[in-house]
Amino acid sequence: MLASKTGLLRQFSLVNARSSSTLVIAEHDDAKLSGVTLNAITAATKLGHEVSVLVAGGSSSKVAEQVAKVANVKRVLVAEDEKLKNQLPERVGETVVAAHNQFKFSHILAGASAFGRGLIPRVAAKLDVSPISEVTAIHGDDTFSRPIYAGNAIAKVKSKAPVKIFTIRSTAFEQAPTTGGSGATEKAPLGEVKTDASEFLGQQLAKSDRPELQSAKIIVSGGRGLGSGENFKILYELADKLGAGVGASRAAVDAGFVPNDLQIGQTGKIVAPELYIAVGISGAIQHIAGMKDSKVIVAINKDKEAPIFQIADFGLVGDLFKAVPEMTSTLK
Amino acid sequence: MRILVGVKRVVDFAVKVRVRPDKKGVQTDNVQHSMNPFDEIALEEAVKLKEANKAKEVVAISVGSTKAQEILRTAMAKGADKAIHIEVDQNVANTLEPMHVAKALAKIAKDEKFDAVFVGKQAIDDDANQTGQLIAGLLNWPQATFASKVEVDGGHLKVVREIDGGLDTVKVKLPAVVTADLRLNEPRYAPLPMIMKARKKPIDKKTPKDLGLEFTPQTEVLEVNEPPVRQAGEFVEDVPTLISKLRERGAIP
Numbered sequence: 206m207l208a209s210k211t212g213l214l215r216q217f218s219l220v221n222a223r224s225s226s227t228l229v230i231a232e233h234d235d236a237k238l239s240g241v242t243l244n245a246i247t248a249a250t251k252l253g254h255e256v257s258v259l260v261a262g263g264s265s266s267k268v269a270e271q272v273a274k275v276a277n278v279k280r281v282l283v284a285e286d287e288k289l290k291n292q293l294p295e296r297v298g299e300t301v302v303a304a305h306n307q308f309k310f311s312h313i314l315a316g317a318s319a320f321g322r323g324l325i326p327r328v329a330a331k332l333d334v335s336p337i338s339e340v341t342a343i344h345g346d347d348t349f350s351r352p353i354y355a356g357n358a359i360a361k362v363k364s365k366a367p368v369k370i371f372t373i374r375s376t377a378f379e380q381a382p383t384t385g386g387s388g389a390t391e392k393a394p395l396g397e398v399k400t401d402a403s404e405f406l407g408q409q410l411a412k413s414d415r416p417e418l419q420s421a422k423i424i425v426s427g428g429r430g431l432g433s434g435e436n437f438k439i440l441y442e443l444a445d446k447l448g449a450g451v452g453a454s455r456a457a458v459d460a461g462f463v464p465n466d467l468q469i470g471q472t473g474k475i476v477a478p479e480l481y482i483a484v485g486i487s488g489a490i491q492h493i494a495g496m497k498d499s500k501v502i503v504a505i506n507k508d509k510e511a512p513i514f515q516i517a518d519f520g521l522v523g524d525l526f527k528a529v530p531e532m533t534s535t536l537k
Numbered sequence: 538m539r540i541l542v543g544v545k546r547v548v549d550f551a552v553k554v555r556v557r558p559d560k561k562g563v564q565t566d567n568v569q570h571s572m573n574p575f576d577e578i579a580l581e582e583a584v585k586l587k588e589a590n591k592a593k594e595v596v597a598i599s600v601g602s603t604k605a606q607e608i609l610r611t612a613m614a615k616g617a618d619k620a621i622h623i624e625v626d627q628n629v630a631n632t633l634e635p636m637h638v639a640k641a642l643a644k645i646a647k648d649e650k651f652d653a654v655f656v657g658k659q660a661i662d663d664d665a666n667q668t669g670q671l672i673a674g675l676l677n678w679p680q681a682t683f684a685s686k687v688e689v690d691g692g693h694l695k696v697v698r699e700i701d702g703g704l705d706t707v708k709v710k711l712p713a714v715v716t717a718d719l720r721l722n723e724p725r726y727a728p729l730p731m732i733m734k735a736r737k738k739p740i741d742k743k744t745p746k747d748l749g750l751e752f753t754p755q756t757e758v759l760e761v762n763e764p765p766v767r768q769a770g771e772f773v774e775d776v777p778t779l780i781s782k783l784r785e786r787g788a789i790p
Contacts (some may be wrong), residue, residue, distance in 0.1 A: 322670075
């Protein structure tokens with residue numbers, strides 16, 4: 206359904222006449238607010254307008270309580286309905302549109318996670334707006350920076366859209382404090398949520414005691430040089446010693462050493478920890494795109510010419526099967 | 538089932554791009570171009586569904602300058618039955634946004650009654666990751682993004698998706714939009730006889746005007762810059778030196 210352009214334009218001029226306000230779409234699992242939403246709230250705060258957060262879900266009241274305490278959140282909109290369980294984009298999208306129709310936001314954003322990436326463009330289409338992906342800097346109401354070409358160029362863009370709809374790269378913004386806020390909670394309209402088009406059948410989440418990649422302070426990452434999934438054991442031992450998360454290059458994922466959700470890079474996860482230790486990773490453009498904003502980068506590789514050494518603060522040329530266990534035992 | 542597959546011509550993934558001196562974009566002249574890797578995967582999946590008799594017809598579509606036709610030939614050599622080129626002049630191509638492409642694909646999908654639109658999850662040049670979701674939103678079709686497995690189940694698709702913590706599975710009713718992730722399949726190389734054959738196949742050319750569309754930009758690129766360069770690092774002799782250097786920096790306790 207291609208919405209009538211003139212009708213939408215009329216609607217937008219009304220929006221502009223009102224004062225600006227920002228809507229953040231919360232990501233959660235009906236129990237806990239996701240960290241990327243805290244990064245998104247910080248990004249929203251930079252716009253300088255009133256910040257509302259929409260919590261849509263099957264039983265969202267618990268998460269709404271958490272959101273209300275987050276610093277700088279003025280209003281928490283709660284959409285709670287069985288139909289919104291598992292937060293399918295076809296359904297949450299309608300709820301976001303309904304909230305926008307009621308409150309006329311000037312900005313709508315979410316974190317650039319699988320959830321935000323799936324949802325935000327769908328909402329933008331319904332409002333006939335070109336969205337902006339993976340914003341890393343906010344220069345003003347309508348001007349943003351975002352990386353292109355695997356982070357090899359940074360584009361500064363100005364949006365002429367009547368509503369600015371975007372995702373933010375979480376590593377570019379701090380997490381907002383989870384205390385100190387006192388947002389007012391109110392019920393949000395559900396919108397025209399239909400359930401016949403899509404259905405959630407289940408999920409298989411990787412269970413791990415190690416810190417989540419996106420929030421880990423230290424990450425130990427392995428590539429093809431590890432040779433097998435079995436050999437990743439030496440990385441897990443080092444990671445556990447450091448309280449680190451474990452990541453991987455695409456080569457290691459494709460070879461079946463570790464599951465997909467550990468992939469760091471242009472098309473995997475983007476991370477920026479305090480310390481990134483790349484082990485047996487050559488450093489393809491696509492991998493570097495996912496970790497080059499790490500504060501300190503260490504590379505351990507037997508090939509002195511590997512491109513990873515061009516961006517590493519400290520490089521160790523040698524056999525990873527000797528160096529990694531030695532690190533683990535030295536740190537004991 | 539008839540599947541429309543969106544394909545984009547992009548700077549080849551192995552090329553290290555350089556920002557233009559005028560800071561209006563990156564250098565694309567005399568640079569190797571190829572089909573966006575994620576689109577190759579989307580196309581492969583559609584062709585595989587056809588080979589398994591789950592799909593009747595696979596049509597490749599691209600929006601862009603005349604050079605987009607190279608990619609459409611490649612798509613036909615890899616098994617697409619037909620190709621549609623939405624041709625725009627170079628100036629329009631330079632300011633093309635995912636929304637413009639989505640509007641064109643949505644219009645064709647609706648008018649020509651396709652049952653599914655397959656696209657890559659993102660193009661490796663603009664890294665937007667928007668087009669599939671935009672098409673689904675415009676058509677009010679369900680979407681299955683970041684697909685790593687697609688199964689046809691009557692009038693539905695069962696799709697395993699790559700999400701942050703692992704995988705999930707959704708069932709979407711046709712017509713639907715699917716965006717392909719890396720792990721969906723291993724795209725084939727086009728065999729020479731198919732390449733020869735694809736050269737002779739006609740490409741259905743249309744303009745945005747034919748579709749009743751105008752590609753007015755909503756986003757203006759003010760400037761494009763090189764990312765900050767990292768300070769040159771140093772090689773260390775051995776593990777003890779590495780650890781003491783890291784401690785000095787406060788990177789480890």
